[in-house]
Amino acid sequence: MNQYWSDTVCRLDPYIPGEQPQNRQYIKLNTNENPYPPSPAVAQVIQNFDIGTLRLYPDPESKALKQALADHHQISSEQVFIGNGSDEVLAHAFQSFFKQSKPLLFPDISYSFYPAYCALYDIEYTKIELDSNFCIDLNAFNRNNGGIILPNPNAPTGIALALTEIKTLLENTRSVVVVDEAYVDFGADSADCLIDSYDNLLVVQTFSKSRSLAGLRLGYALGNANLIEALNRVKNSFNSYPVDHLASAAAIASIEDQAYFQQCNRQVIESREDLSTKLRTLGFLVYPSSSNFVFVKHSKKAAVDIYEALKQAGILVRYFKSPRINNCLRISVGTDNECNALVNALNSILSK
Amino acid sequence: MNQYWSDTVCRLDPYIPGEQPQNRQYIKLNTNENPYPPSPAVAQVIQNFDIGTLRLYPDPESKALKQALADHHQISSEQVFIGNGSDEVLAHAFQSFFKQSKPLLFPDISYSFYPAYCALYDIEYTKIELDSNFCIDLNAFNRNNGGIILPNPNAPTGIALALTEIKTLLENTRSVVVVDEAYVDFGADSADCLIDSYDNLLVVQTFSKSRSLAGLRLGYALGNANLIEALNRVKNSFNSYPVDHLASAAAIASIEDQAYFQQCNRQVIESREDLSTKLRTLGFLVYPSSSNFVFVKHSKKAAVDIYEALKQAGILVRYFKSPRINNCLRISVGTDNECNALVNALNSILSK
Numbered sequence: 001m002n003q004y005w006s007d008t009v010c011r012l013d014p015y016i017p018g019e020q021p022q023n024r025q026y027i028k029l030n031t032n033e034n035p036y037p038p039s040p041a042v043a044q045v046i047q048n049f050d051i052g053t054l055r056l057y058p059d060p061e062s063k064a065l066k067q068a069l070a071d072h073h074q075i076s077s078e079q080v081f082i083g084n085g086s087d088e089v090l091a092h093a094f095q096s097f098f099k100q101s102k103p104l105l106f107p108d109i110s111y112s113f114y115p116a117y118c119a120l121y122d123i124e125y126t127k128i129e130l131d132s133n134f135c136i137d138l139n140a141f142n143r144n145n146g147g148i149i150l151p152n153p154n155a156p157t158g159i160a161l162a163l164t165e166i167k168t169l170l171e172n173t174r175s176v177v178v179v180d181e182a183y184v185d186f187g188a189d190s191a192d193c194l195i196d197s198y199d200n201l202l203v204v205q206t207f208s209k210s211r212s213l214a215g216l217r218l219g220y221a222l223g224n225a226n227l228i229e230a231l232n233r234v235k236n237s238f239n240s241y242p243v244d245h246l247a248s249a250a251a252i253a254s255i256e257d258q259a260y261f262q263q264c265n266r267q268v269i270e271s272r273e274d275l276s277t278k279l280r281t282l283g284f285l286v287y288p289s290s291s292n293f294v295f296v297k298h299s300k301k302a303a304v305d306i307y308e309a310l311k312q313a314g315i316l317v318r319y320f321k322s323p324r325i326n327n328c329l330r331i332s333v334g335t336d337n338e339c340n341a342l343v344n345a346l347n348s349i350l351s352k
Numbered sequence: 353m354n355q356y357w358s359d360t361v362c363r364l365d366p367y368i369p370g371e372q373p374q375n376r377q378y379i380k381l382n383t384n385e386n387p388y389p390p391s392p393a394v395a396q397v398i399q400n401f402d403i404g405t406l407r408l409y410p411d412p413e414s415k416a417l418k419q420a421l422a423d424h425h426q427i428s429s430e431q432v433f434i435g436n437g438s439d440e441v442l443a444h445a446f447q448s449f450f451k452q453s454k455p456l457l458f459p460d461i462s463y464s465f466y467p468a469y470c471a472l473y474d475i476e477y478t479k480i481e482l483d484s485n486f487c488i489d490l491n492a493f494n495r496n497n498g499g500i501i502l503p504n505p506n507a508p509t510g511i512a513l514a515l516t517e518i519k520t521l522l523e524n525t526r527s528v529v530v531v532d533e534a535y536v537d538f539g540a541d542s543a544d545c546l547i548d549s550y551d552n553l554l555v556v557q558t559f560s561k562s563r564s565l566a567g568l569r570l571g572y573a574l575g576n577a578n579l580i581e582a583l584n585r586v587k588n589s590f591n592s593y594p595v596d597h598l599a600s601a602a603a604i605a606s607i608e609d610q611a612y613f614q615q616c617n618r619q620v621i622e623s624r625e626d627l628s629t630k631l632r633t634l635g636f637l638v639y640p641s642s643s644n645f646v647f648v649k650h651s652k653k654a655a656v657d658i659y660e661a662l663k664q665a666g667i668l669v670r671y672f673k674s675p676r677i678n679n680c681l682r683i684s685v686g687t688d689n690e691c692n693a694l695v696n697a698l699n700s701i702l703s704k
Contacts, residue, residue: 002582004527004528004551004552004578005449005582006449006450007451008448008451008586009447009448009582009585012589013589014588015588015589016588017409017593020408020412028408031409033407033409035407036407037403037404037407038404038406043403046398046403046598047399049398051394051395052389052390054390054564054565054566055385055389055564056372056380056566056567057372057385057566058566058567058569060372084569084591085594087590087592091590091591095358095472096358096361097356097357099359116589117589119589120447176356214406214408214409214410215406215409215410215597215598216406216596216597217410217436217593217594226354227356230357233361233364233366236364236367236368236468237468237471238439239439239443240439241437241569242437244567244569246398246567246598246599247596247598250406
């Protein structure tokens, strides 16, 4: 009974996030959350927060957080846009830049939210095939387009492009290029240093992964002030105050604790390399990851069977039914204990 | 230099929120915030929150909060939608229901965000004039339309419709009717009891005013499960996790403290009536308010001059430049001390 729905609602194909079981009995390696808690400075700022001020609206422009991010990335605060998670920032970017007469381009294997945004805003798109090694072939993006978006490192493959390659892409592109850097802190190079040189570059980052704040919903974009103004115009026609007081205070505390940030990221990278070695020993092809997850394919056993068996064993990983990757698994890097539990479970599953 | 902007961005006319000075030196009576802090239960739940869990994404469906709201409104959780502030909920509702071949109807003097949403989603609209007493004339809505939205009580007038009038409107309307009840807890009757009878009714409420949680960004909609499904489809094509862990926990704590909620609302209503009497004595026409603000017009002095003089005196109220109301002021009800400071300042301004 859809008589009341707009045509938009009828054509949607919503994104399906990874399972978030509300009982905590699983080892959760399915949604690329950080295995470590946020900086202790975050706990301190929240526990000491003056709750009485929650009666007031937050600063609609999030000026203090913008300045902290600008300082961190060595840019100006007019080059920063902040939203309620990078998914919201991406949504605004799709509406701001990608509704064009020519199609948007993105990799065929990529963040599965992109086609959902296209349906939401009625944006035409063309998927560009990854090569046979699941790498992004940038030459294939050198065609007529109304915009380009790609994750770097790519998800769910974890494979990163070099900054020189991003630069070449920007040299060859006259439309807006969004580089979605959700996982960049785990070993890839950010394009944040290029925004002064390319006025069509928008870099999107998040506090959800490398800053362990998925539960507080914070994402941001960096780019030329003209691109940021477009995002602000959309945001101010949608929701004046997307970032709440507590999220803002926590984010600033997180940015200021640079030592903890680097230490956690180093630990995740070490665990990833260790896990990759062990998975190869178990007969997995492990794609070279620059992120906080590994993308793997077993030489003998079907991915869906491994996924189900792991779930039975209390371990959640991510399985995608999509073409080309329906025999792969994406596994988030957990603590060393969690990784060991995974390896032990796989050992038992694969030896059956 | 807008070469990168979509047509949408170019046509926008963003909403301008009331001033949020980041220094706290003003008496803020300009954005209808509650003068009282949130329930002590909110402080407790936030101070005792396990910050480590912020590394995890929140429940994308906010099941626990939905159930708390369903219980509070005596409906089922399939009839509840939750978002990052009622502004976000309204935005999704505009996209879900109001993009139709016939125009959306709303009062000419109303929440000034409505035309901004229409620009964002390219929705045609017709403004229906309030009568000469600034009351909504529901007969005038009895015309060809693709949807109706009205605040009850209306903003910025504060004047409420009776539930019987809302019912008559619903009887006469075949499109979706959104009743925006941001201020309903300060003396009007909610239409939440009508959602089982009218499958085209969506009731929108917020935690920002009567629950003193503007700083945490929480709003929600109540309606037939079919309308809620449309909102979920849009939300899941936009941002899977709009409500963060802390906001969700705080909201549940707030709902559970019914006694505090009622006590604060009673206090605001008492202060409003007292303030209204004093303002009338000072020569103001005070419209009959069922909200946490009063809408006033002075018999002699221009509203813009009073606004400026109050600002000089450290008191912020809201002045709108819009036609018909550009000689009125909207004044939020503060604590009794704040209201007295306002009355004293007005006394001095008006006697000059």
